[in-house]
Amino acid sequence: MALYGVIGDPIAHSMSPLMHTSAFRESGVDATYVKFHVKKEDLPQAIEGIKALGIRGVNVTVPHKEQVMELLDEIDPLAEAIGAVNTIVNENGKLTGYNTDGLGYVEGLRNMSKEPLEGKSMLIIGAGGAAKAIYYTLASLGVRVIDVTNRTKERAEKMIGACPFQLDSTSLTLEEAEKRLQDYDVIIQTTSIGMFPHIDESPLVMHEVKQGSIVSDIIYNPLETSLLKQAREKGAQTQNGLDMFVYQGALSFEKWTGIFPSYSIMKNTVLQQLGG
Known part of the structure; x- marks a missing residue:
């Protein structure tokens, strides 16, 4: 089973695990997605941990989107221009940063x-x-x-x-x-x-x-x-911002797996959680 996740501080509120888990299930991908609470001072060790544990990819949320860039092996040109990364892809230990926001x-x-x-x-x-x-x-x-x-x-x-x-x-x-x-x-x-x-x-x-x-x-x-x-x-x-949240997640999913997931499944999962 492949492992994916999201790193941030705070992170308890994140709806990304629910959204991505529904997408993995619908796409038939054998994977799990978890929250990692990473404090700013622990970010370098966390990035090394992605390599050491073979985590295939992570989303990056506040406050790490800028600081994480200096810890990666390669940065996509658009992410470089923006100056922030929200998606990391691990290809055999090489970490590449993207911005899908x-x-x-x-x-x-x-x-x-x-x-x-x-x-x-x-x-x-x-x-x-x-x-x-x-x-x-x-x-x-x-x-x-x-x-x-x-x-x-x-x-x-x-x-x-x-x-x-x-x-x-x-x-x-x-x-x-x-x-x-x-x-x-x-x-x-x-x-x-x-x-x-x-x-x-x-x-x-x-x-x-x-x-x-x-x-x-x-x-x-x-x-x-x-x-x-x-x-x-x-x-x-x-x-509202729901489309942005779902599409940025779907684009991350595509970077990791090569599959563009069901937008409607992901959006409905988040809407249910929001009570909408």
Whole structure:
């Protein structure tokens, strides 16, 4: 039986084991997937343990996505550009790092959009790790207009300035972004604002959102954040973070096994756990 897992601190809340176990079962893969609680100071030993124990692959979650890069044998170019790894593949003791967060997000967004994403005008709320993965991935795939708004404008400017892909980007204060929501076809919320238990909070007021636009929030607990509720009531299409979570997991699964698993099985497993 092959062994896979997820490393992070904290890790008890992770729904990845349930999701991947259902995918292994449905795909007929003889494998098990477990949580590994790894503190920051123990990360180097944990990575050596992956090799020593023959663990075929792991997901990496906070706070290890950046620090783990220096401990791996090879980094995929997109993960290198993003500066974070969320998936490790062990091929006969050689550990390669990938980032499926941005690609997972984009896969879910493509399913919502009736038109190609490349021609869309986009706004990203936030400038942290998730924002960077989504921003760089969209840019790498040819989206050319992506503005960024963040509580600290300088952090948004830094993320834009470091992007290795050519595109048109402006950094905005939250106040500026609120006034310009009509300019965007897609608005992507990447911060933790509005996550359970602070479900009444929202990073922006969505009064000016364009009818028919897509408003996406990477949070999936609750399934509808305050920001999404506001956007829906103004006539926007809305998407929670469940698609991103499931697709990034499915892409990791594919890296490990060569099989793209059943998206619906994985999503339903998570929905049942969330009580949705």
